[in-house]
Amino acid sequence: MSHHHDHEALHGLDEDGVRDRLKKAGLRPTKQRIELATLLWSQGCRHVTAERLHRESVDANIKVSLATIYNTLHQFTTSNLLREVIVDRGCSYFDTNIDPHHHFLCEDTGELSDIPHDQVEVKNLPAAPDGAVVSGVDVIIRIARKKTAAKQHAAH
Numbered sequence: 001m002s003h004h005h006d007h008e009a010l011h012g013l014d015e016d017g018v019r020d021r022l023k024k025a026g027l028r029p030t031k032q033r034i035e036l037a038t039l040l041w042s043q044g045c046r047h048v049t050a051e052r053l054h055r056e057s058v059d060a061n062i063k064v065s066l067a068t069i070y071n072t073l074h075q076f077t078t079s080n081l082l083r084e085v086i087v088d089r090g091c092s093y094f095d096t097n098i099d100p101h102h103h104f105l106c107e108d109t110g111e112l113s114d115i116p117h118d119q120v121e122v123k124n125l126p127a128a129p130d131g132a133v134v135s136g137v138d139v140i141i142r143i144a145r146k147k148t149a150a151k152q153h154a155a156h
């Protein structure tokens with residue numbers, strides 16, 4: 001069995017490129033999808049929440065509801081244009097990097113950052129239950145700032 005991913009990302013595509021890429025993914029290139037895709041992929045690899053993309057749309061004068069943003073993000077994910085990273089119940093990031101990789105999650109800022117796939121080795125995985133195969137393993141390493149000893153405030 002081969003697990004096929006289309007690694008051709010949308011980073012750096014112009015509007016025509018985005019339109020072609022959406023079509024190839026089986027999505028009708030509506031004006032709204034093109035606008036949101038351009039917002040998503042114009043800034044290099046990144047991880048965005050639906051709320052953040054909604055704020056960016058408002059700032060860019062794209063009139064779109066949060067519900068539409070959610071729908072669009074899920075359509076992009078289903079079409080393998082994005083990868084959803086669920087970090088907690090009720091908190092998903094949408095990752096423009098669809099190649100296999102892992103993440104650091106900073107508990108102080110809530111930011112995700114990428115860890116290259118080959119920097120994590122997962123050993124002793126249990127066998128998949130009957131009738132199932134392992135389709136992927138992704139690791140989230142939770143990090144927090146080191147607690148420094150009582151900070152010295154400027155002396156009074």
Ligand SMILES: [Zn+2]
Binds near residue numbers: 047095101102112114
């Ligand atoms: Zn990532």
